Amino acid sequence: MSVEPPTTAPPRTADDAGEPALAPASVAAPSALRTLRPLVLRLHFYAGVFVAPFLLVAAVTGLLYAGSFQAEKIVYAHELTVPVGDRKLPISQQVAAARKAHPEGTISAVRPSSQPEATTRVLLSGVKGTAADHTLAVFVDPYTGRVRGALEQYGSTGALPLRTWIDELHRDLHLGDIGRLYSEFGASWLWVITGGGLVLWFGRRRTRRKVRGTTGRRRSLTLHGTVGVWAAGGLFFLSATGLTWSTYAGANIGDLREALGQSTPSVTATSSGHEGHGSMAGMDMNGTDRGSHSGARSDVGLDAVLKTARAEGLSDPVEIVPPADSSSAYVVRQIQRSWPEKQDSIAVDPATGKVTDVLRFSDYPVLAKLTRWGIDAHTGTLFGLANQIALAGLALALILLILWGYRMWWQRGRGSAFGRPTPRGAWRQVPVYVLVPCVAMVAVVGYYVPLLGIPLAVFLAVDTLLSRITRRRTGHSPA
DSSP states (O other), X not given: OOOOOOTTSSSOOGGGTTOOOOXXXXXXXXXXXXXXXXXXXXXXXXXXXXXXXXXXXXXXXXXXXXXXXXXXXXXXXXXXXXXXXXXXXXXXXXXXXXXXXXXXXXXXXXXOOOSTTBOEEEEEESOTTSOTTOEEEEEEOTTTOOEEEEEEEBTTTXXXXXHHHHHHHHHHTTOTHHHHXXXXXXXXXXXXXXXXXXXXXXTSOGGGGOOTTOOHHHHHXXXXXXXXXXXXXXXXXXXXXXXXXXXXXXXXXXXXXXHTTOOOOOOOOBOSOOTTOOOGGGBOTTSOBOOOSTTOOOOOOHHHHHHHHHHTTOOSSEEEEOOSXXXXXXXXXXXXXXXXXXXXXXXXXXXXXXXXXXXXXXXXXXXXXXXXXXXHHHTTOTTHHHHHHHXXXXXXXXXXXXXXXXXXXXXXXXXXXXXXXXXXXXXXXXXXXXXXXXXHHHHHHHHHSHHHHHHHHHHHHHHHHHHHHHHHXXXXXXX
């Protein structure tokens, strides 16, 4: 992405020499693209200056997050892995061992060992000292039944304390809902800045894009533009996927998907009913309900539910969610977020062990699938280590782009005002037949992405006001 001096700028320095200038209207009628160029330059310049700090924070924390998956495996190796044994115990016995060590709270889910060396996770909710939206994960050796430890867990990817802390830093700076606005603001503007940089870069003469033999501001500009072009696709992707679960834009996207019938479906977790079924907190060593009150019916148990899931084709990794009440069923769902995705789920009647509903990932609406893939790629799980390396590369590229951008701002102001801004009034050069559709498009996008639309409206209002003040003081319009 590039920041170039406008055609109406003050006399150029040696670093600016050779930049193509727009021909006066009396000489040649400029094309629509060329008339838009000064406007794009001004928007790219100011957006880059004021939004870059937010993007820099997002890039640095994103770089940390990309490495947190591998760090988590090292830091929590004792809890996550065990020596491979001869035969795994029934899942009900593993759960019973976890409950013996940690009788507090209630079981919200069970994640059986999915690899020979992996532990089983028994997730407990309502545990004192654990955040309301987190669970306490009890790690059990599937071969011996020994508890390897317990750690707080967050999210569907099973993030443990280290990754959770970094994730929350990236998402909201540990400031809660207010902090989430910073990341949404950055994501809302990232695609605009990237798109503007592409327009400016490809509007340059090919000979002006070479790095070799350049110095000063021109070298900074060329490096900035070259890296920006190579990273543009990834930056567009991060912006789009980041907005899908943001506070305001994410809600609008969700409403739009629902209106189009493209919402993410869920398995129906109701059963035929079995009186007296309670929570899994009361399960015995065999995973069946102990019948704590009269009229209680026996539960088929975790082992039978897992066996049913296997028969329905739900291979590891899976998560078993217990019935929420007497009218609910067990839900067993695949939780593999790496390629190929495993997201099938079934509901199992706890009284009979029969499947009451089946939902296949292949039956998801198109936008639901794209959203799932996009989020998983954004969070580094879709393609595993390769995905995380790519995210780290994008984060590093964005950091360099921002640093080069500020360096160009510094270099641009040499010999005059620091960080000499681009002149106002560029929009007046744009033909009406181009300006009107652009304004309409910006209005629609601004409505659905308010942290783009509102700041842009404020910027335009302030810019117009300053332009009028300048005009009154000098007696003529600013360039």
